[in-house]
Amino acid sequence: MTTTLDRRTPEPGSESPATRRLPGWARGALWAAVAIAVLSTTSYLTGMSTLTSSSTAQTALRLALPILLAALGGLWAERSGVINIGLEGMMILGTFGAAWGAYHGGVWAGLLAAVAFGALGGLLHAVATVSFNVNHIVSGVAINLLGLGVAKYLANLLFEPISGNPRQSPPVPKFDTYSATVLSDWLAGLEEAQRVGISDVAGLLRGLVTDVTPLALLAVLFVPLSYFVLWRTRFGLRLRSCGENPVAAESLGVDVYLHKYVALVVSGAFAGMGGASLVLIPGGADYLENQTNGRGFIGLAAMIFGNWRPGGLLGGAALFGYSDGLQLSGGGQAVLALCYGVVLLLVVLVFVLLLQRRWGGAGLALAGAGALYYVYWANDELPRDLIPYTPHFVTIIVLAVAAQRLRPPKAIGARYRRGEGG
Template sequence: MSATTVATKTAQPPGRPSRGRLSLPWILLIIAGALALASAVRLITGANDITSVGQVSGALRLAVPIGLAALGGLWAERAGVINIGLEGMMILGTWFGAWAGYQWGPWTGVLMGIIGGALGGLLHAIVTVTFGVNHIVSGVAINILALGATKYLSKFTFAEAGGSAKQSPTIDPIKSITVPGLSDGLKTLNDKHWFLISDIAGFLGGVVTNISLLTIVAILLVPLTWWILWRTAFGLRLRSCGENPVAAESLGVNVYQYKYIAVIISGALAGLGGVFLSEVAANIYQEGQTGGRGYIGLAAMIFGNWMPGGLALGALLFGYTDSLNVRSGGENVHALLLFIVVLLVAAVVWQALRKKYIPAVVGAAVAALLLWWYLAVDEVPSQFVSFAPHITTLLVLALSSQRLRMPKANGRPYRKGEGG
């Protein structure tokens, strides 16, 4: 029996090969259902901006750094290493990207940001894989170290180059693309406010309007990650290290090497997400720029059940709620309450059909409370609006917790030869 065959069996335990996984047809069906529901909510509430071209474009821009952090978490955890340090690696990406970007151009900044994040990943790999330190402790330490290091470095780099100790000089923007005829036509159709048709036009229009080249790169990384991890021998061996490293070692797989590669790639992807924040979202580095997106990226990865397609949906969800807050505030989030009520009612019916009555009762109570809130006020308070992405994170994780299955050896200490 070949090493690849056994690695496949190790990475996909018998009886549980596809539990909780989202296939492409299911992902498309979820998107179509969410779009139809959003269209109905838009017509009922009159909040036409929730599916506008600008809203979708903004959601995509806000989702990219979260999605890149989630992809980074996927690479590490599929190899059995928990990467809480994604936030710190994103911070390193923002700083190194800005530092190189304003001096030598934005694409040099992209390269240096990737290297900065990869260095954070290398440090995490050394501490956890080689020295066996607890993964959570190492990740938290990297977050603290990255924050302190960038604060210190900013004082004698950015402050002496026309910026300040908390902000870099302006960076030249990365080129954005708009498909002229198609973008204008879709925007016109979106402005008609027809049921579903205008919403589909808004969704497609946001994808072809003012889209950064770095956004296109980030989108392509999702199918590329899927192909590498699920369609190559390298990916099979890497995933076997996260499922059963002892069995992988017995077949000649260098477990340490694969863990190192995975965690370094994880840091590089998080660093790329940081570069996106400093070069696309803002064109400057600012202290505190990541805003916890590394942690939200972890939540998106868990929501996606450690699969590229699922985490992409999670990133879009978090980016969309953040975009609602940024663009129109309370009015759009007020409409979102009705959207959540309908989703909760559907979840209640599903749980009741499965005879899980306690979750159904809890879901029904929450749905009733949100419906009362929606009917009682015309606009959601600004405090709730600013916290909406984080509340969405908690709700999504709570509702999806029953279908999740992390890699079996994720976070467990491993020593070479321990299976002998």
């Protein structure tokens, strides 16, 4: 018998296929082209080639991985109706699991151990929020504190006798890297030619195909895979229905508890994998105490910026990873040049809003452009103490801009008990 849950109806607040002007992949490609055009123009006008260099793109990819994986974890949890601010704690558990597993069994054993440790954190969050109906925020905070404490205890117990330092692991193996050699060499020639536009695109692309790890390929593959499972399968449809209206889902025969448990275990596994990327990727440190440095929360912000959809969170993770990679590659001058690029983007946005007769939004965009241009004009370089917090500033600004178009699942954060719908 076919139920209403089996019909592919659009979610409330989302565009229907009939009214959507462009498919999702086309809109994503368009936004990517706009971003590259803005960076290329900014690089030319400011003389800051670091904005589009292959080294910046390569660093950005490495730093975007934990954010992307944490965002995927948040997507699975919150689409089932459970807020998961415990991603940070699950990532911390993943960092320990990755170091412990890699030290004893190699990088793939480390990755599996990280997934297992993160999944255990997700399972604990499920027990608290689903079975015992604990407030989701309270449980998430507890997971963060517990993850930090458990990792610290286990590091004292297992790593100190080997490394002599309870706050870090002994050296662990890293993933091998692979490059598309022919393509990379061709792009290197274009990048070195310093042609406006062409060299910028070549530099960014070269950074994405040089010294890539299997974990990076897996992380990118999980984005379309998550979309397929959550939006194109009966299981995914039922899981999302738990986040929209669990009482109605239960009345149609959906095991709400089971779907929430599965979603949170998968969420923790993704977060643990994100922690593993901090330990097992070449260029990263071995296990260090609390080395996630808030990336779980930034991943959650990337997921919200992406409007709880896989393609959107990929763009959010790329944005935050790029801002973090830029401040490492170019320092304060490069970040200041990026402010100039944002000014150009806001000026374009002002014209678009004026054409749409959205006077209030145009005024706010113009004010923001003026403020950022003053920052660019009044400084030769941003203060060094502020540079490491570039991703956090970007997080606040992006969420403020994106807040007007967000449509979270209707029942997110709501407490639910089996049979309460009568």
